[in-house]
Amino acid sequence: MKIVTWNINSIRARLERLIDYLKTRSPDVLCLQELKCTDEQFPRTEIEAAGYRAEVFGQKTYNGVAILSKLPVTDVVRNMGDGDEQSRIIAGTVGGIRVVGLYAPNGQALGTPAFEYKLEWYAKLSRWLHSMKGPLLVCGDFNVAPEDIDTWDPVLWQGQTLCSPKEREAFAAMVKANSFTDLFRARHPEGGRFSWWDYRAGAFHKNQGLRIDHILVSADLVSRCTDVDVDREARKGTQPSDHAPVWAEFS
DNA sequence: ATGCCCTATGATATAGGA
Numbered sequence: 001m002k003i004v005t006w007n008i009n010s011i012r013a014r015l016e017r018l019i020d021y022l023k024t025r026s027p028d029v030l031c032l033q034e035l036k037c038t039d040e041q042f043p044r045t046e047i048e049a050a051g052y053r054a055e056v057f058g059q060k061t062y063n064g065v066a067i068l069s070k071l072p073v074t075d076v077v078r079n080m081g082d083g084d085e086q087s088r089i090i091a092g093t094v095g096g097i098r099v100v101g102l103y104a105p106n107g108q109a110l111g112t113p114a115f116e117y118k119l120e121w122y123a124k125l126s127r128w129l130h131s132m133k134g135p136l137l138v139c140g141d142f143n144v145a146p147e148d149i150d151t152w153d154p155v156l157w158q159g160q161t162l163c164s165p166k167e168r169e170a171f172a173a174m175v176k177a178n179s180f181t182d183l184f185r186a187r188h189p190e191g192g193r194f195s196w197w198d199y200r201a202g203a204f205h206k207n208q209g210l211r212i213d214h215i216l217v218s219a220d221l222v223s224r225c226t227d228v229d230v231d232r233e234a235r236k237g238t239q240p241s242d243h244a245p246v247w248a249e250f251s
Numbered sequence: 252a253t254g255c256c257c258t259a260t261g262a263t264a265t266a267g268g269a
Contacts, residue, residue, distance in 0.1 A: 009268085010258055034268085036259065061259055062267075106268060114267095143269070162269060196269070199256035207253095210269075236253045242269080 001095055001250045003029040005139035005213055006234070007103070007196075007243035010036040011066075014241060015043050021234060022050045027247065028070050029094050031101030033141045035064030042066070059087035065101050065140070069094050080128040088121075097221070097250075098132055102140035107161050115161070118143070122170035126177050134218035138180065141196075141243065142214050144171040146182065149191030150211035162212060180216035183228045183248050195230050196243045204235055213246045224250045 004027040008014050011032065022030070030052070035042065039058040047054050052068040057078040064087050067073055073092035080089060091100040102125070107118035129138060145163050148154035157163040175182065184193070194209030203209065215228065228248040235244040 013258065034258095108267080108269090141269095160269090198269070202253090202255045205253050205255080212269080232253085239257090240253095242257075 001029070001097070002027045002247060003031070003097075003099065003137060003139065003215070003250070004231075004245045004247040005031045005033070005101065005141075005215060006245035007033040007141040007213060007241060009034050009241040009243065011043060011064075012037055012041065014239065015046060017234070017240070019046060019050050021245070022047075022052060022068070025231070025245075025247075029099060030068040030245075031090075031099065031139050032066045032068065033064075033101065033103035035059075035066060036061060037064060055090060055092055057087045057090040063087045063103055065090045065103050067092050067094075067099060067101050071095050080124055082124060084121075089125075097135045097137055100129070100132075100136070100138040100140075102138065102142070104141060104143040106143050107167060109161055110159075110164055110166075115167075119166060119170050122167070122174055126174035129174070129178050135220045135224075136178075136218040137215065137221060137248075138217075139213075139215040139246070141212060142171060143212055144168060145210045145212050146171055146185070146214075150194070152192070152194065152208040152210070157210070162210060175216060178216075179219065181219070181222045183215045183217055183222070183225055184211070184230070184246060186222065187225070187228050193230060194244075195246050197235065199242050213243055215246055215248050217248075221250060226251050
């Protein structure tokens with residue numbers, strides 16, 4: 001079973017790319033983030049025509065997440081039941097695996113209310129995930145580069161949003177409290193492997209990126225994982241998302 | 252090679268992204 005996470009940065013602006021991805025890569029499950037559309041605006045017809053079901057949690061203009069799947073998705077929940085008005089989490093059970101797709105807050109800048117929201121959101125996420133039973137897979141845009149090797153320039157990024165100690169600690173605490181494995185890092189110990197590259201200044205072409213999209217899994221899924229990687233091809237060409245998909249295959 | 256910021260919005264600038 002192949003499970004993919006992809007921050008698509010507007011599903012309507014990139015529908016053609018999405019359909020092409022579904023047809024050529026044929027993932028079993030695709031978790032999408034930053035739909036930037038409401039449930040009503042979601043291109044359900046085109047996605048179903050490509051052979052996928054869609055569980056959607058949209059929002060006007062910002063955020064928005066979805067789970068696309070070839071297989072039935074059961075027990076779907078949206079957000080953490082805390083009344084948060086931002087559509088950031090959708091979870092469902094597919095093929096015996098509890099799949100959580102999420103879009104973590106960006107945090108804007110240290111010291112802002114948005115940054116405090118990010119830290120609180122992570123603490124809440126950690127507690128919420130703790131009640132779940134495996135096999136569990138939590139994927140998405142976490143908006144945190146966990147370590148210096150997850151940046152193209154640790155000196156430049158030192159203390160910056162996405163890399164600051166507080167958000168790295170919040171991410172690490174969530175991983176540790178839930179005994180998760182960062183699948184990509186477990187299989188690719190080398191640095192210089194990223195999932196996001198700024199649109200500006202030809203950053204992708206110079207591989208000046210960050211690794212902020214992750215697939216975290218419970219122990220039973222670590223042993224079942226046969227491969228995991230970043231689909232850099234999807235970042236190329238005209239009008240790409242600034243994120244590349246990250247995928248994992250399970251036996 | 253992979254190419255030089257992008258998206259959505261009661262919009263012609265602004266907010267947010269990362």
